[in-house]
Amino acid sequence: MAKVTMTVNGKTRTAEAEGRTLLVEWLREGLRLTGTHVGCDTSQCGACVVHVDGEAVKACTALAQELDGAEVTTIEGMANADGSLGVVQQAFQDYHGLQCGFCTPGMVMSAAALLKENPKPTEAEVRHYLEGNICRCTGYHNIVKAVMAASGQDVAPVAAE
Amino acid sequence: MPKDTGIGASPKRREDVRFLTGKGRYTDDINVAGQAHVAFLRSDVAHGTINGIDTSAAEAMEGVVRVFTAKDFEGVGGIPCGWQITDRQGNPMQEPKHPVLAEGKVRHVGDPIAAVVAESAAIARDACEAIEVDISDLPAVIDMKKALADGAPKVHDDLTSNLCYDWGFVEENREAVDKAIAEAAHVTTLELVNNRLVANPMEPRVAVGDYAAHDDSSTLYTTSQNPHVIRLLMGAFVLGIPEHKLRVVAPDVGGGFGTKIFHYAEEAFCTFAAKACERPVKWTASRSEAFMSDAHGRDHVTKIELALDADNNFTAIRTETHANMGAYLSTFAPSVPTWLHGTLMAGNYKTPLIYVNVKAVFTNTVPVDAYRGAGRPEATFQLERVIDKAARELGVDPVDLRRQNFVTEFPYATPVAVEYDTGDYGATMDRLLEMIDRDGFEARRKESESRGKLRGLGLNCYIEACGIAPSSLVGQLGARAGLYESATVRVNATGGLVVMTGSHSHGQGHETSFAQVVADMIGIDENQVEIVHGDTANTPMGMGTYGSRSLAVGGSAMVRATEKIIAKAKKIAAHIMEAAEGDIELKDGQFTVAGTDKSMAWGDVTLAAYVPHNYPLEEIEPGLEETAFYDPNNFTYPAGAYACEVEVDPETGRVEVLSFAAADDFGNVVNPMIVEGQVHGGLAQGIGQALFENCAYDEEGQLLSASYMDYSMPRSSDLPMFQVDHSCQTPCTHNPLGVKGCGEAGAIGSPPAIVNGVIDALASAGHDVGHIDMPLTPAKVWAAMQG
Structure with missing residues (x-):
């Protein structure tokens, strides 16, 4: 066991970690930040995506001890300062981009990272970027719409219905 | 004008705020003070005799609280089955015991043999590896027909064979159906597989058991679609806890799709172990564990024959299906290939004579039970595929052949025991044709051909029985519960x-x-x-x-x-x-x-x-x-017409879905936004079944598709934007809201459209392919093109 300290959602946080403790375990069990989810054990599903030093990372692929000193943002840190939903979060609600909500934190974190890299992605670019995030509920239709809407684009032309 | 509030409006979902801010409270987010953690040691062979289990090394490990095996569950009931089927001879199905932890034998890869309760999940997992189990391998039965052969190894030694039941429906119609098929002007025959699937809600199953000594009460937090059903089944049949001493909580649950209906051994274990260890115990499934312990879906092998007269009117349908039950009977498993499948074999059509035969079979595989649609996708797939094949054989338009045989007057009593209260299948077909610009298809096909691709148009209808269910009816059909x-x-x-x-x-x-x-x-x-x-x-x-x-x-x-x-x-x-x-x-x-x-x-x-x-x-x-x-007095009958356009790459066999349109009749709609979302998700699962997903076992019963590395889930880049429409509305006549249900339609209605579309694409290049079994992987499609 070792004490690991990171800046999480803007605050300095410390919790213990074994050598084998994954970042996602450290967040969920060490800090009780349970918004980040675990949906698989092969780094395929993307439910655990967080931002580490500004980059989208599957938190099941990183060891907590190796990230001592890192800056981490989780879904709990994505709302506006006044507590209202951030742009991506609000678009997911507006366009019904979530159902059961389990993949949602990872989806939102991936979508936010995409929009940082590519502020006006096409439908195909959104779909390609989100390949590493599995959703079983929505068929991705409304997620794609939400991400494009969050980028400020008019989604009427991409909505087939 | 769209409404702003009330019935018919699409207000933003209130639950979204907590899910979008990380404040959802899923079962794995619940931690009870002082809790210990559980890991299960699961069988790595499909079939074997347990000669002995040595838990001493595990028990000696630091941090291990207790190790459990079947001997700790003497006097505890088995996991019950909620539905009893009566076979063609009037006898009850064969119903084996399903112990909480394996007794004497293991019967599928993943069957739990022992469980460790420890101070952390990691210690519990480590300790499982220290348990020594002496197992003598037995030959496994995986293929259903081989499982029914004389002399096949038996999954359950105390049963007479691996046949759970041989069900005929409607048995009295059998001779008339045989006669109609013998005398038909044309008979189209199709043999097909409805591939085994894994439901894969994104949240793996979790159970947290807690026992309060001060009032002798137990609490189970679990990932369930029906906490009262779990309380009744587990309390009354497994652990003997009266319902007033047992609380079951299913908080935010991350998707179900059927596989979280059932009562699972892990729920009973955690409830039992919390009392035995005098501290809360928590189990969280890994995804790999979910693949080998969540009930699977589908897995039917079917032969269907459709008889037509000289005017192309359907005169009779005869089907023979082998349905995989897996190693034990899951909660509703026996009802899926029977009452949820046989009763839908009329589809949207006025076929006067139908006979359905289902042989349910035990194999050394994970139990199979309801998955989104449950029986109705299996019925729809075979019916809509055989109709498409008949249209091709007869050289008639597949839309015209369907229309000519539509049920048009309601209520309509089918020859398979249900009465459709209302519907308008012509209207949903009309709506679909408006949506898809069928007249423009040939030009689009030529455009694809100019790029070296084969384009196909596939369509089909579907009907389902929802609003489950009238208790008096399902009671007569073998349900052990009211609905x-x-x-x-x-x-x-x-x-x-x-x-x-x-x-x-x-x-x-x-x-x-x-x-x-x-x-x-x-x-x-x-x-x-x-x-x-x-x-x-x-x-x-x-x-x-x-x-x-x-x-x-x-x-x-x-x-x-x-x-x-x-x-x-x-x-x-x-x-x-x-x-x-x-x-x-x-x-x-x-x-x-x-x-x-x-x-x-x-x-x-x-x-x-x-x-x-x-x-x-x-x-x-x-x-x-x-x-x-x-308590409803009938099922509801959502119905619709679906179509897709696909493009096949003749060089590789890869199929791309270019468009998918769904015209549904759900009766009245309370929240259109939510209804459309339900259809989108169902379509993705149906397209997943048709093109990507397959739960595969090898001949020895090893589960080959036990992770997302091997089980192909549909990804965002695999799917198009969907066109969905629910403007055709014939309200349900017997419930106060006039609603029919929309959760399963997409998964039921979409697989035949995809396969019909691929067959159509191949036909455009002269490949006369009668059928390709799902999933239509590039390898299978390419092989079909090579003849």
Whole structure:
């Protein structure tokens, strides 16, 4: 066991970690930040995506001890300062981009990272970027719409219905 | 004009805020003070005799609390099955015991042999590896037909064979069906596989058991679609805990799709172990564990024959299906290939004679049970594929062949025991054709050909039986439960309402849509209505959510309870306003007296109910709280027409879905946004089945597709934007909301469209391919093109 300290959602946080403790375990069990989810054990599903030093990372692929000193943002840190939903979060609600909500934190974190890299992605670019995030509920239709809407684009032309 | 509030509006979902900010409370987010963690040692062979289990090394490890094996469960019941099928001879199905931990034998890869309770999940997993199990391998049966062969190894030594049941439906029709097929002008025959799937809700299953010594009560937090059903099954049949000493909580649940209906051994284990260890115990499945312990879906092998007369009217259908039960009978497994499949074999068509034979088979595989659609996708797939094949053989238009055989008059009693109350299959087909520009297809096909691709148009119809189910009917059919639903509406003194429902929301948005219904009935703001679900401690006994039943059955119970509330509130208002009860009207949250200017606000009446100073105490009790149980008198029958265009790369066999259109008739719609989302998700799962997903075993029973590395889930880049439409509405005639249910339609209706489309694409290049089994992987499609 070792004490690991990171800046999480803007605050300095410390919790213990074994050598084998994954970042996602450290967040969920060490800090009780349970918004980040675990949906698989092969780094395929993307439910655990967080931002580490500004980059989208599957938190099941990183060891907590190796990230001592890192800056981490989780879904709990994505709302506006006044507590209202951030742009991506609000678009997911507006366009019904979530159902059961389990993949949602990872989806939102991936979508936010995409929009940082590519502020006006096409439908195909959104779909390609989100390949590493599995959703079983929505068929991705409304997620794609939400991400494009969050980028400020008019989604009427991409909505087939 | 779209409505802003109430029934028919699409308000933003209230549950989204917690899910979008990380404040959801899923079972794995629950930690009970002092909890220990569980890991299961699972069989790595498909079939074997357990000669001995040495747990001593595991027990000696630091941090291990206790190790359990089957001997700790002597006197504890097996996991029960909720449905008994009667076979063609009138005998009950063969029903083996399903122990919590394997007794004497292991019967599938993943069968739990032992469980470790330890201070951490990691220690529990490590300790599992220290358990020594002496197993003698036995030959496994994986293929259903081989499992039924003489001399095949038996999954359960105490049964006469691996045949669970041989079911005929309707048995009395068999000879007439045989005769009609023998005399038909044309018979189209198709043999096909409905591939085994894994439901894969993104949240793996979790169970947390807690025992309170001070009042001898147990609590189970679990990832369930129906906490009351788990309480009843586990309490009464497995652990012997009376329901008043057992609380089951299913908080936010991350998707279900059927596989979280069933009562699982891990739930019973955690509840049992919490008491035995005198501390809370928690188990969280890994995804790999989910693949080998969540009930699987589908896995039918079918031969279907469709007989037509010289005018192309359907005259008879005969099917023979082998249905895989896996190693044990999961909660509703026997009902899926029978009553949820055989009763839908008429489809949208007026075929006068139908005979369905189903042989349910035990194999050394994970139990198989209901998965989104459950029986109805299997019925739809074979029927809509054989009709398409018949159209090709006869050289007629597949739309015309369907139209000519549509049921057009309602109610319609099918030859397979159900009565469709209402529908308009021509209307959904018309709507579909408007959506897809069929006339422009040939030009699009040429454009694809110019790029070296083969384009196909596939379409089909579907019907399903939802709103499950009339208790008296399912009781006659072997159900060991009633399938009503319940709601309690509690009005608080200041006018807000709490609706406690037996339905369970795990993605369907009930907290929003149910509030729309109740608020609309009273005429108050939706934010004054709170929906409570998922906890047996504060909801009336309900049967939960599956079979697209929540609004049709649970919503109906809620409507009935709210009607009682309104009736009582009107009595109170009549007394206070000194008017006749019959003159009281409720609109927009105001009680008025007809023909006068007297009125009272909703909140003033509710306050009077709890502060009964001026109140008709001699006539009615104070308070404003009502419960209703609603038992439907028929199923509901959503139906529709679906179409897709696909492009096949002849070089590789890869299939791309270019477009998918769904025209559904769900009856009345409460929240169009949510309904469309349900269809989108169903389509993705149906397209997944058709093109990507397959749960594969090797001949020895090793599960080859036990992770997302091997089981191909549909990804965002695999799917197109969908066109969905629910403007054709024939309201259900027998429930108060006129709703039919929408949760499963997409998964039921989409696989045949995809396969029909690929067959059409290949035909355009001269490949006369009768059928390709799902999933239509590039390898299979390419092989089919090579003849």
